[in-house]
Amino acid sequence: MDSLPRIALVGAMGIGKTTALRSLCGDKMISSDVVNLDRASNAKEFTTVGTEFGEIDLGDGERVQVCGCPGQERFSFVRQWILSVSMGIFVMVDVNQPGAVQEASRLLQDVAALEQPPVVLILSARHAAASAVDAFAASLTRAGHGVVPVLQADPRERSQMLDAVGVLASMLSLQGEE
């Protein structure tokens, strides 16, 4: 059996990974949200341990698997494993947060360290001014990550998430032509 092309979602707890998966995959997903025992870091009731998977039908019988990585640092080994078997990655951030550049930088380093680095697209997952997004992208470039595309996408909006998947798919096909 051929495995489906896989896209991984990474980002801090609460950024909207599970929400994005639900928007994209609807009922076609397996979630592993459990009661959050780490309320000190984040107040939300449920959190993702292990991984979550879903499938998107892009039409024409084309399907993509989407996979959410656990946000908590103690599950970083799960994240590394998922990253290593993904061809595309969405790094989800809130560019308004003071630590956003540092956090994205750390994730981009993890990705760059992979044997076959996948295509990365950063999703600005909370409403942000264009100037804030530009400043964020410029900081990442200054930090040595090259030009990383940053796209505004609300995890709750299926159409915006599908657009982001489309952009990632285009980047993948461009890379395939190299």
Ligand SMILES: Nc1nc2c(ncn2[C@@H]2O[C@H](COP(=O)(O)OP(=O)(O)O)[C@@H](O)[C@H]2O)c(=O)[nH]1
């Ligand atoms: N305001 C706002 N809330 C969001 C957005 N995306 C997700 N949320 C909410 O943030 C909370 C955490 O989202 P969740 O998908 O569980 O985050 P995860 O830990 O990354 O899987 C949920 O209550 C979502 O409804 C967004 O774009 N804006």
Ligand SMILES: [Mg+2]
């Ligand atoms: Mg989650």
